[in-house]
Amino acid sequence: MKTASYAAYAAKxxxxxxxxxxxxxxxxxxxxxxxxxxxxxxxxxxxxxDWGMTKYPVVPGHEIxxxxxxxxxxxxxxxxxxxxxxGCMVNSCGQCSxxxxxxxxxxxxxxxxxxxxxVSDPGGMTFGGYSQRIVxxxxxxxxxxxxxxxxxxxxxxxxxxxxxxxxxxxxxxxGMKVGIVGLGGLGHMGVKFSHALGxxxxxxxxxxxxxxxxxxxxxDETLLSTDxxxxxKQAGEFDFILNTIPVDHQVDPYLDLLKVDGTMCVVGAIExxxxxxxxxxxxxxxxxxxxxxxGISQTQxxxxxxxxxxxxxxxxxxRIDQIQEAFERLLKSDVKxxxxxxxxxx
Amino acid sequence: MKTASYAAYAAKxxxxxxxxxxxxxxxxxxxxxxxxxxxxxxxxxxxxxDWGMTKYPVVPGHEIxxxxxxxxxxxxxxxxxxxxxxGCMVNSCGQCSxxxxxxxxxxxxxxxxxxxxxVSDPGGMTFGGYSQRIVxxxxxxxxxxxxxxxxxxxxxxxxxxxxxxxxxxxxxxxGMKVGIVGLGGLGHMGVKFSHALGxxxxxxxxxxxxxxxxxxxxxDETLLSTDxxxxxKQAGEFDFILNTIPVDHQVDPYLDLLKVDGTMCVVGAIExxxxxxxxxxxxxxxxxxxxxxxGISQTQxxxxxxxxxxxxxxxxxxRIDQIQEAFERLLKSDVKxxxxxxxxxx
Numbered sequence: 001m002k003t004a005s006y007a008a009y010a011a012k013x014x015x016x017x018x019x020x021x022x023x024x025x026x027x028x029x030x031x032x033x034x035x036x037x038x039x040x041x042x043x044x045x046x047x048x049x050d051w052g053m054t055k056y057p058v059v060p061g062h063e064i065x066x067x068x069x070x071x072x073x074x075x076x077x078x079x080x081x082x083x084x085x086x087g088c089m090v091n092s093c094g095q096c097s098x099x100x101x102x103x104x105x106x107x108x109x110x111x112x113x114x115x116x117x118x119v120s121d122p123g124g125m126t127f128g129g130y131s132q133r134i135v136x137x138x139x140x141x142x143x144x145x146x147x148x149x150x151x152x153x154x155x156x157x158x159x160x161x162x163x164x165x166x167x168x169x170x171x172x173x174x175g176m177k178v179g180i181v182g183l184g185g186l187g188h189m190g191v192k193f194s195h196a197l198g199x200x201x202x203x204x205x206x207x208x209x210x211x212x213x214x215x216x217x218x219x220d221e222t223l224l225s226t227d228x229x230x231x232x233k234q235a236g237e238f239d240f241i242l243n244t245i246p247v248d249h250q251v252d253p254y255l256d257l258l259k260v261d262g263t264m265c266v267v268g269a270i271e272x273x274x275x276x277x278x279x280x281x282x283x284x285x286x287x288x289x290x291x292x293x294x295g296i297s298q299t300q301x302x303x304x305x306x307x308x309x310x311x312x313x314x315x316x317x318x319r320i321d322q323i324q325e326a327f328e329r330l331l332k333s334d335v336k337x338x339x340x341x342x343x344x345x346x
Numbered sequence: 347m348k349t350a351s352y353a354a355y356a357a358k359x360x361x362x363x364x365x366x367x368x369x370x371x372x373x374x375x376x377x378x379x380x381x382x383x384x385x386x387x388x389x390x391x392x393x394x395x396d397w398g399m400t401k402y403p404v405v406p407g408h409e410i411x412x413x414x415x416x417x418x419x420x421x422x423x424x425x426x427x428x429x430x431x432x433g434c435m436v437n438s439c440g441q442c443s444x445x446x447x448x449x450x451x452x453x454x455x456x457x458x459x460x461x462x463x464x465v466s467d468p469g470g471m472t473f474g475g476y477s478q479r480i481v482x483x484x485x486x487x488x489x490x491x492x493x494x495x496x497x498x499x500x501x502x503x504x505x506x507x508x509x510x511x512x513x514x515x516x517x518x519x520x521g522m523k524v525g526i527v528g529l530g531g532l533g534h535m536g537v538k539f540s541h542a543l544g545x546x547x548x549x550x551x552x553x554x555x556x557x558x559x560x561x562x563x564x565x566d567e568t569l570l571s572t573d574x575x576x577x578x579k580q581a582g583e584f585d586f587i588l589n590t591i592p593v594d595h596q597v598d599p600y601l602d603l604l605k606v607d608g609t610m611c612v613v614g615a616i617e618x619x620x621x622x623x624x625x626x627x628x629x630x631x632x633x634x635x636x637x638x639x640x641g642i643s644q645t646q647x648x649x650x651x652x653x654x655x656x657x658x659x660x661x662x663x664x665r666i667d668q669i670q671e672a673f674e675r676l677l678k679s680d681v682k683x684x685x686x687x688x689x690x691x692x
Contacts, residue, residue, distance in 0.1 A: 098606050106606040106630055108582065169631070236454065252618075260444050260452040263633070269624045272598075276622045278615045281636025284452055285515070287609070288634045290627025 023122040023135055030078050030138050031070040032086065037129035038063025038155040038313070039339035041185070041246065044327050046116055055116055061129025062088040062114040063157040065144055066343075075138050083144040085303065087157035088293050090114050090126060090136045102295040104140075130320070132346055142300050145307025152312025155185065155338040156303060158293065159313060163190040163242060164302040165294030166265040167197060170240050174198030179223070179241040181254060183210045186244035186268060188314060188337040191217045194242070196309045202238070204254070213336070217314075225253060236260075236284075244268040251288065255280040263287040313338050319345035369468040369481055376424050376484050377416040378432065383475035384409025384501040384659070385685035387531070387592065390673050392462055401462055407475025408434040408460040409503040411490055412689070421484050429490040431649065433503035434639050436460050436472060436482045448641040450486075476666070478692055488646050491653025498658025501531065501684040502649060504639065505659060509536040509588060510648040511640030512611040513543060516586050520544030525569070525587040527600060529556045532590035532614055534660060534683040537563045540588070542655045548584070550600070559682070563660075571599060582606075582630075590614040597634065601626040609633040659684050665691035 025031055043060035045051055064086040068078045078084060091112035092104040099107050112119060114136075115128030128134075144153055163186055172178055178199040180190040187203075194201040195218025203214035203222045211222040224230050231253060238257045246268040254264055255277070266273075266288070276288060294302065306312065314337045318326050326339040371377055389406035391397055410432040414424045424430060437458035438445050444452040451457060458465060460482075461474030474480075490499055509532055518524055524545040526536040533549075540547040541564030549560035549568045557568040570576050577599055584603045592614040600610055601623070612619075612634070622634060640648065652658065660683045664672050672685040 103606065103631075108606075166631075260449065260454075266624045266627060270628065271625065272621045272623045275618045275620060276634070277618045278612045278636055279617065281612060281634065282616065282638045283636070285449075285635065285637050288622070288627065289631065290624055290629070291631050292628045 025070055025072050025135055026121070026137070027072040027074040028137050028139070029072045029135050030068050030075055030084065030141055031133060031135050032064070032066040032084055032141070033069045033133055034064055034066040034129055034131060034343045036065050036151045036154040036317070037061040037131075037341045037343060038158065038315070039318075039323070039326055039330065039341060040155075040158050041330060042158075043128075043130075044330055047327070053116070055125050058116050058125070059127035059130055060115055061131065061341075062086070063154040063159070063340075064114070064129035064134060065150055065154045065157070066134075069133070072138075077138050077143070078141065083146060083150075085142040085144045085153070085157050086114060086129065086134060086136055086140065087142070087161060087299055088114055089296070090117075090140045091119075102297045104295050105293045130323070130341060132343055140296060142296070142303055144303055148307060148310070149312050151317050151340045151342070152315050153303075153306070154340050155189070155313035155315060156306055157299070159185045159189045159338060160193075160306070161294040161299045161302050162186055162267050162291070163244070164193050164305070165298055166242060166267060166289075166291040167193050167240075168298065169291065170263055170265065172197050172199050172240055176200065176239040177202065177237055179204045179238045179254070179257060180219070180244065181205075181225070181241060182244035182246075182268060183207075183214060183337075184244060184246070184333060185313075185335075185338045188217055190242045190244060191219050192311050195219070196305070196311060202234075204241070204257075231257070238262055241265070242267065246270075248272065248274050250275065252277045252280050255286055255288065258284065258286050260284045261286070263289055265289045265291050267291055315340040317342050321345070371416055371418050371481055372467070372483070373418040373420040374483050374485070375418045375481050376414050376421055376430065376487055377479060377481050378410070378412040378430055378487070379415045379479055380410055380412040380475055380477060380689045382411050382497045382500040382663070383407040383477075383687045383689060384504065384661070385664075385669070385672055385676065385687060386501075386504050387676060388504075389474075389476075390676055393673070399462070401471050404462050404471070405473035405476055406461055407477065407687075408432070409500040409505070409686075410460070410475035410480060411496055411500045411503070412480075415479070418484075423484050423489070424487065429492055429496075431488040431490045431499070431503050432460060432475065432480060432482055432486065433488070433507060433645055434460055435642070436463075436486045437465075448643045450641050451639045476669070476687060478689055486642060488642070488649055490649055494653060494656070495658050497663050497686045497688070498661050499649075499652070500686050501535070501659035501661060502652055503645070505531045505535045505684060506539075506652070507640040507645045507648050508532055508613050508637070509590070510539050510651070511644055512588060512613060512635075512637040513539050513586075514644065515637065516609055516611065518543050518545050518586055522546065522585040523548065523583055525550045525584045525600070525603060526565070526590065527551075527571070527587060528590040528592075528614060529553075529560060529683075530590060530592070530679060531659075531681075531684045534563055536588045536590060537565050538657050541565070542651070542657060548580075550587070550603075577603070584608055587611070588613065594618065594620050596621065598623045598626050601632055601634065604630065604632050606630045607632070609635055611635045611637050613637055661686040663688050667691070
């Protein structure tokens with residue numbers, strides 16, 4: 001099987017494209033013919049080895065949607081022809097307290113990521129969705145509701161669950177005022193979900209031009225974080241803030257927006273925040289939290305919720321030979337709001 | 347009425363001691379003859395104007411215990427002779443959502459602090475407990491259970507409620523593993539309360555010599571935060587951590603100790619924390635929170651709990667003319683664990 005993104009890193013690594021074998025179908029495995037795969041910023045980090053943990057060759061892609069082509073002898077959840085999806089995980093220990101409570105993303109023994117994770121069967125590393133096919137155990141494969149626009153479904157598997165999970169964990173619902181900071185791949189899904197959950201949804205951005213888009217996506221209003229008057233006017237009004245800014249930034253102005261006992265959850269910045277004012281937390285018993293994707297059962301719940309509410313990601317579909325250009329545009333945040341690879345283009 | 351700590355700041359401010367009048371007894375006021383007043387580090391910050399907000403003359407002291415000497419015509423909660431206490435607040439708006447929910451410490455209009463807060467009746471600023479008497483509305487005065495050792499009761503009004511409130515808010519109970527970071531005025535109360543609530547209580551300190559004291563106070567074990575082996579052995583094991591370190595410090599090593607969905611609550615450091623690793627929060631949906639003293643009804647609940655469980659603060663009783671020396675020793679953390687002024691020494 002040819003790797004799709006291979007051209008992107010082959011030059012970098014002076015490797016020649018070659019065929020990568022995956023594991024053969026086990027009794028509880030399904031084989032998916034991939035139709036679309038979203039392009040997450042994490043993919044670019046791995047291709048460039050930004051985090052120093054990439055094992056080349058790497059096949060990125062963890063926002064995978066396709067049709068079941070084969071099922072193992074003991075598969076019970078799927079049949080050939082089903083629309084199915086794989087997100088960021090393909091396995092976990094299944095025995096720790098996190099796995100037992102359906103939070104495989106916090107597996108105490110470390111979950112097996114969809115790509116660049118070591119596996120014993122067949123050995124080597126996992127390969128992701130920039131590919132024509134993928135084999136995985138059915139317990140980590142999701143059902144995709146028919147009727148949703150398929151390319152826009154792919155990013156639900158990472159950008160979608162990353163924003164849906166904290167909104168549910170902190171019980172976002174009607175009657176609450178919720179802020180979504182940043183309008184990118186994650187933020188635009190946050191706005192859609194918060195709106196669909198019935199909360200008064202405020203898009204918080206540095207860019208006035210994003211107001212119109214935010215409204216179309218479901219935001220009730222836009223708050224310009226660079227306008228200190230607007231910011232102090234809404235101080236102490238937010239029940240929950242989902243912060244999708246992907247880099248280090250001053251969190252204090254956003255903490256100031258929270259009500260007493262309010263929480264701001266960070267899902268974008270995986271790096272150290274260079275300053276957090278503890279007094280901001282103390283004077284209002286506020287909480288700064290983090291959240292990582294979501295468990296398998298919650299990911300299924302999210303896909304069902306999307307089916308019922310006709311929610312998909314806003315995407316720009318590309319051919320596989322456009323991946324390098326897409327990576328370059330991603331670096332400039334020049335995408336509304338997610339690139340999705342059409343795998344028929346391989 | 348003479349101010350007690352006046353000598354401490356009079357020289358600094360080139361003021362001459364003088365008589366400060368307080369308000370006369372209103373219908374819902376009580377007059378307390380103060381027996382003991384704890385010395386909180388905040389007092390020193392105000393005396394030295396460390397936070398740039400001190401209005402001189404200042405009379406510090408918000409850990410006040412004494413006997414009711416007079417009651418206003420409409421007072422219902424107290425009678426002359428009752429043992430009573432005042433903590434950090436003497437008033438709040440009473441109408442905002444925080445006040446209505448019993449969280450006067452988060453009053454959206456700002457509570458009236460026991461000292462250095464502006465008041466309209468009789469005008470000027472409030473004066474605290476380094477004094478012989480204090481007048482306050484009965485709704486902000488607490489009942490002190492008889493039978494507790496009185497000097498040790500005074501620090502319950504700030505150090506006590508500051509640690510009790512977050513332990514209750516985050517539902518600390520038997521079956522939980524709780525860390526108390528720092529063994530000072532706050533930390534030693536945290537250890538006592540966590541133990542009394544039935545949690546497996548771990549004193550987390552940089553100082554091995556504190557282990558013996560920690561055990562006496564109720565800690566089940568001591569964890570040396572400077573020992574990376576000990577720290578990694580207990581990584582991911584704590585349900586809740588109460589962090590009483592009063593200055594900026596690296597919080598990441600403590601966040602690493604938390605379980606999935608665990609919370610670390612900061613009650614000491616009122617300043618910016620220079621670095622918080624967001625990835626630490628994300629990989630485990632952890633929370634960094636803050637908490638400030640406690641509401642009036644919860645303060646009463648704490649005093650009752652102390653009465654039932656015979657809990658007081660460990661104190662060193664001083665005369666008022668020793669306050670300057672006490673401040674100097676406080677700066678060096680040379681106190682086990684709270685100075686308390688005997689007001690009969692005025």
